[in-house]
Amino acid sequence: ALADDVVQETLLRAWRRPAVLDQSQHSARAWLFTVARNLVIDTKRSAHDQHEFGTDTLPEVTTTASESDAVLDAWLVSDALAELSDEHRAVIVHAYYGGRSIAEISRELEVPEGTVKSRLHYGLRALRLALQEKGVTER
Structure with missing residues (x-):
C-alpha cells in the first residue's frame, strides 16, 4: 500500500512538472528516484509525528532515512548492473555480493x-x- 502510494504521488508530481521529464532520460530518472525517496522519508516522519509517546514507551523506529537510502542505492546499482555484460555482472556479483575471492570466482566460473x-x-x-x-554519481 505504501509503495503504491509513493509511486502514485511520484508520478503525479512528475505530471505536474513536465519540464523535468523533458530533460535527458537519466536526469529525469534520478529526479524520480529522489522524489520517491523523499516521499518515503516524509511518510515515515509523518507517521512518527502523529503519535505522542511518553518517555517510558518510546517506539522502536524500524525504517530510518539511511535505510531508505540504502534500499534506493541498491535499486539503482541493481538497475545499472543489468546494463553490464553477463561476464562483468557475474564477476561483480560474486565478488561484492557473494564476498568471494579472486581464486574462488576463478574456480566457480572456470576462467583464469x-x-x-x-x-x-x-x-x-x-x-x-x-x-x-x-x-x-558525478562525472
Whole structure:
C-alpha cells in the first residue's frame, strides 16, 4: 500500500512538472528516484509525528532515512548492473555480493584468475559509467 502510494504521488508530481521529464532520460530518472525517496522519508516522519509517546514507551523506529537510502542505492546499482555484460555482472556479483575471492570466482566460473581481475576492473568501470549516465554519481 505504501509503495503504491509513493509511486502514485511520484508520478503525479512528475505530471505536474513536465519540464523535468523533458530533460535527458537519466536526469529525469534520478529526479524520480529522489522524489520517491523523499516521499518515503516524509511518510515515515509523518507517521512518527502523529503519535505522542511518553518517555517510558518510546517506539522502536524500524525504517530510518539511511535505510531508505540504502534500499534506493541498491535499486539503482541493481538497475545499472543489468546494463553490464553477463561476464562483468557475474564477476561483480560474486565478488561484492557473494564476498568471494579472486581464486574462488576463478574456480566457480572456470576462467583464469587474470581474467577475473580484468573483468572485475572493466566491469566496475562500466558500472561507474552506467551510474554516471543515470545521474547518480558525478562525472
